[in-house]
Amino acid sequence: MFESAELGHRVDKATFRDAVPALRAALLDAQFELREKSQFPVIILISGVDGAGKGETINVLYEWMDPRYLTTLAFSAPSDEEAERPYMWRYWRALPPKGRIGVFAGSWYSDPIRDRIAGHLDQGDLDRRMDQINRFEAMLANEGALILKFWFHLSKEGQRTRLKTMEKDPRTAWRVTKESWTRLKTYDQLQDAAGHVLRMTNTPWAPWIVVEGTDDRYRSLTVGRVVLDALQKHLAGTRDPGYPVAPPLGLKHDVCDVLTALDLSHTLDRKTYETELAQWQGRLSELLRSTAFAQRSLIIAFEGSDAAGKGGAIRRIAAAMDARQYQIIPVAAPTEEERAQPYLWRFWRHLPRTGRAAIFDRSWYGRVLVERVEGFCSEADWLRAYAEINDFEHELQESGAILIKFWLQISDEEQLRRFREREKIDFKRFKITAEDWRNREQRPAYHAAVCDMIDRTSTGQAPWTIVEAEDKNYARVKVLRTVCERLENALRPRKNKDKD
Amino acid sequence: MFESAELGHRVDKATFRDAVPALRAALLDAQFELREKSQFPVIILISGVDGAGKGETINVLYEWMDPRYLTTLAFSAPSDEEAERPYMWRYWRALPPKGRIGVFAGSWYSDPIRDRIAGHLDQGDLDRRMDQINRFEAMLANEGALILKFWFHLSKEGQRTRLKTMEKDPRTAWRVTKESWTRLKTYDQLQDAAGHVLRMTNTPWAPWIVVEGTDDRYRSLTVGRVVLDALQKHLAGTRDPGYPVAPPLGLKHDVCDVLTALDLSHTLDRKTYETELAQWQGRLSELLRSTAFAQRSLIIAFEGSDAAGKGGAIRRIAAAMDARQYQIIPVAAPTEEERAQPYLWRFWRHLPRTGRAAIFDRSWYGRVLVERVEGFCSEADWLRAYAEINDFEHELQESGAILIKFWLQISDEEQLRRFREREKIDFKRFKITAEDWRNREQRPAYHAAVCDMIDRTSTGQAPWTIVEAEDKNYARVKVLRTVCERLENALRPRKNKDKD
Structure with missing residues (x-):
């Protein structure tokens, strides 16, 4: 050399x-x-x-x-x-x-x-x-x-x-x-x-x-x-593309995949819901105040189609947390300073310190979901994103961060029902835009993108939790329970370090 | 209460x-x-x-x-x-x-x-x-x-x-x-x-x-x-304006002010320039490596009309510094994230840590210069800016930062000569834009704005140094000498703290 x-x-x-x-x-x-x-x-x-x-x-x-x-x-x-x-x-x-x-x-x-x-x-x-x-x-x-x-x-x-x-x-x-x-x-x-x-x-x-x-x-x-x-x-734009780009994925559009295999009929009655909600919120609050958590950090990513109930689930988690301890990061169009940086930069800048949490309302998976489906980035860009995201999440885990990822799934019919319901409510903030209706037409493309995403980025350390969100009560309790269980597991003292 | x-x-x-x-x-x-x-x-x-x-x-x-x-x-x-x-x-x-x-x-x-x-x-x-x-x-x-x-x-x-x-x-x-x-x-x-x-x-x-x-x-x-x-x-926009806004300044446009009083005939021959430049650069380099400076920080702000030689002066200072120790901050149009914050936020974000320096190529004085003259902000905004800037600089000094402010002044004729000279050079980076010519027409308005600025923001702790910049050699040495002298003075151990 x-x-x-x-x-x-x-x-x-x-x-x-x-x-x-x-x-x-x-x-x-x-x-x-x-x-x-x-x-x-x-x-x-x-x-x-x-x-x-x-x-x-x-x-x-x-x-x-x-x-x-x-x-x-x-x-x-x-x-x-x-x-x-x-x-x-x-x-x-x-x-x-x-x-x-x-x-x-x-x-x-x-x-x-x-x-x-x-x-x-x-x-x-x-x-x-x-x-x-x-x-x-x-x-x-x-x-x-x-x-x-x-x-x-x-x-x-x-x-x-x-x-x-x-x-x-x-x-x-x-x-x-x-x-x-x-x-x-x-x-x-x-x-x-x-x-x-x-x-x-x-x-x-x-x-x-x-x-x-x-x-x-x-x-x-x-x-x-x-x-x-x-x-x-x-x-002059003559640079070597360098990095080998993977061949396009062979996408299947058959009827059997992780989403269609879901049982969306789960429900939870109001009484059970309220009991369980209070129970898991109490548990979460305890876990986040534990001394073991002081040396870790928590990152929760929420994805799901429009009206799947991400906001409601996030509020139920937030209610159990100390506002000084966490930030909710709603992911929207990137700012000018973010557009001048690599794609993942806008997420890196929000990573929490130890003892703190960040809840992402939509996340870095936008690249392989909306950007892929709407053509906001090139095919090469979203194809390489799977590996880049896995690297990113690996780095998070190596640093001691606990990462939990949710996909909230509702049926086509339920989404339609919720859209119509929202249109009836007069609060301006719930207005359904033309964009929401347009996104609905893209459901098959999103469906394929979600299946690819889960296949390619669900790892042992950072698995996706798919939430049957047809019933809001059921979904919220499942989210809270998952957060508690993943936290408990991550914070448990290891007896045999080699087996980790 | x-x-x-x-x-x-x-x-x-x-x-x-x-x-x-x-x-x-x-x-x-x-x-x-x-x-x-x-x-x-x-x-x-x-x-x-x-x-x-x-x-x-x-x-x-x-x-x-x-x-x-x-x-x-x-x-x-x-x-x-x-x-x-x-x-x-x-x-x-x-x-x-x-x-x-x-x-x-x-x-x-x-x-x-x-x-x-x-x-x-x-x-x-x-x-x-x-x-x-x-x-x-x-x-x-x-x-x-x-x-x-x-x-x-x-x-x-x-x-x-x-x-x-x-x-x-x-x-x-x-x-x-x-x-x-x-x-x-x-x-x-x-x-x-x-x-x-x-x-x-x-x-x-x-x-x-x-x-x-x-x-x-x-x-x-x-x-x-x-x-x-x-x-x-x-x-609804019905908020009380609250803060009492100062009455408009009584601007004088007579021929006697801090700028017209300048003697622009100072020059320095090449040989003296080179000797003095090397001498002051050596001194500056020593001062910045001193243990006394490790607990302080240095902030230099450059203002001056177009082609007054700010860039050249900055390069002569930079040449004496360790690149790891300082940043040059060229101040241009604010980014989207900066526009969503109070005016001074874009400068606060660049403040150096102790032992470091920041050189601002144009500065927070833009508010009372270009923004005032071009009408980019309201009169109330630039009128209150004098006090806000004085507060800002006071906070800098209280934190131990050493602040040095330069105004580089050239005559109307010399500016014209430099513009013409630049037009002849084929380096694209020196292109003179229509905006530069337009700014020239505003020279009287800028003149008044500069005089007001110096009167209202030259304080004992953060005085303006007006540099006769008609001769580049003279200007560069004056800038370097001023930086060294101000630094030396600020880093000198005080014998009697009460007199400070």
Whole structure:
């Protein structure tokens, strides 16, 4: 991986002086076009060995481009708000919007490499992390992002020389710390770990660019040209699609599926309903106040066709909770700032801290439901969404979040009845719009989309609970009972950790 | 303040049962209209003595209204991200956008009242804080917000009885903590402090509503009706303008003002420029790495007419900084999420943590410059902006932020020359738009606006530095030197704290 970065690449002063003005002008032009078009974000990762020019490279980018539209993100120890959320949350919140360039000084690679060197991560765990990263970057690339990952390399001897030179110069001496010298001792381990990581994550959609760090002019010119070339190609739309898109699903439209198999005749009489409702609400309230929950978080996602009773079910859960402890997130059309980010960003931003809950009224499944059926996104987009959603939910669970997903199902006839009933009520808020009637006509398409969704995203850790919602009482109690049981199960102390 | 809240107000069961359905329907309708129109946010503060029904009131609001568009914000100890920013930052980030209702369980009143009781705040300091709060709430009201501040009251004996009752019921026992009983002992001090605070902040634009907390039905009905009435009135646009708007400024257009008095003939030759630039950049770099700066933050605001050289000056400052330490914030048209918030929100969100810097390329002064001249806001809006901006900057300084403001001034002729020069350059990014030419025609109006701005917002702590920018070299060095000198002065250890 690093062989050609130890050849002593150099650029002489005259060549450099001749090349820079045109390069800068071209970079500024490309950046201007990026900003004007605002079609994609640029993510530049700056990594490598100490003294190989990471800081200098960032300075060069700032000098050669318009610094107002560059953002540099540095990541040291996570803040408490970050530590109480899934691992990737701090990177999601730092993603540049479309039209901007985000320079990551430190990234999602820093911890895995450091942990591997320190021996906190075995080879298998490391590979699993790299696999997650590949999928994350593929998602970004599929969302249109241009990703450039730089690794600045020095030979061991080269690094020693460089650190000594820097220490002698009062302008750079402060940058050589005790840790720099300590890390020089683990140079070989770093090369092993980094080499492995770079090979595993050197994908067509997010390639590594290894740059020799010995000569400042060579390094700057290389970075400048790589950034320019990639920017120009991406702007011209010639980028490699990269990520292999799955073949279209073979959709069946037969009469036997998870929805048609449901028994919608379940009911619950008023008296039983009231008793059970109070019982489960009391239980839920207790569970959320338990000390075990203080270290976890709860995320509930509600999906269901129009008038299936999502709002009513949510209110029954909310009634058992402390308003200071949860937020309800009604998912509607994305805002301008959300549209400038990858699809899942709008959900990441609402993830709760530990000890808190978020209830999503409609969710990230919109991509494979309404967006698929209405054609709001391309087929490739919703096809890849299944895997991206599974990755997302996996990350939630790894962080200790308890995720519960509901699909509320009612029959065609019951939906019609509820629409008509709503039309009779004079509260404006229940008005049935033309859109609702239009959605009804799409029921077969939604039906197929829901079956695909459940098949493809019901996992052992995050199963779908399909709720027979024909009878509201029955549905509400089933929802509450499910929430309690899933919470109880998740909060129960494990006797045998290995079996987890 | 609390006299009429100790009369034993009660509502009997039948009255309550009769009143609630219509009240709920009306509340839902009003909330629906609020959401559809999205013209203003609603801020409901919930405060009062323990056991007087704060939590119950929040539950009632959630039960009677649509919980999806309610957000409850609870404030305990600040997170580290909050602690490193001005005091009010955590409240600004929690403000509900237009069309939504934010319920504040705990608010900007909690700390002052608690600190006053604990003796950490003397009467003078408390009054100063209340004055700040009045100005903050006036700003919110002027931005259109509906603010309702509830105080739930119990007599001392009433509170004791209430706590005992709650302790006996297993459903509420958990809410009575050791602190509840401790606080009962300081009941009289709380009444004194809260009474004073309520009287001082009982403004027409953000009134206190004191509610007796003994009877659940009375309390719920009162809150529901107050919220409904206020919502309906605000929606109907009949709200009291409240905040007294200053009379229009008597603008002078004579030839003698801070701008015409400038000597624009200053120049700096290339050689001196390069020496001084390097010297001040080195100094700046040192200052920002100093341990004293680690506990402060730096905010630089650049204003100036088109082509005055803001970008160039910013690049010269940026060149001396570590990219991981600062952000440049180019201020352009607000995003949708920003338009749904008070004017200053878009700047609050970018405030740096300690040890970091933010450079604003155009700033919060847009309100009294471009928005005033182009008529993007009403006269009342920009007139009140002077005071709001002074308040904002005062809060920045109180938090330890170092604020430096520059106005870059060039002559009419020099601007014309630079426009023509830019038109000749083929880099697209320097294109001169029709808007730039149009702005030029407004130069007299801008001139008057700048003079007013400097007069009204140059304070001892946050003075404007007017930069003669006719010669770019001179301007850049003056900017850098000013930044260094202001930083040095701010970071110098004070020998006599009293004189500060």
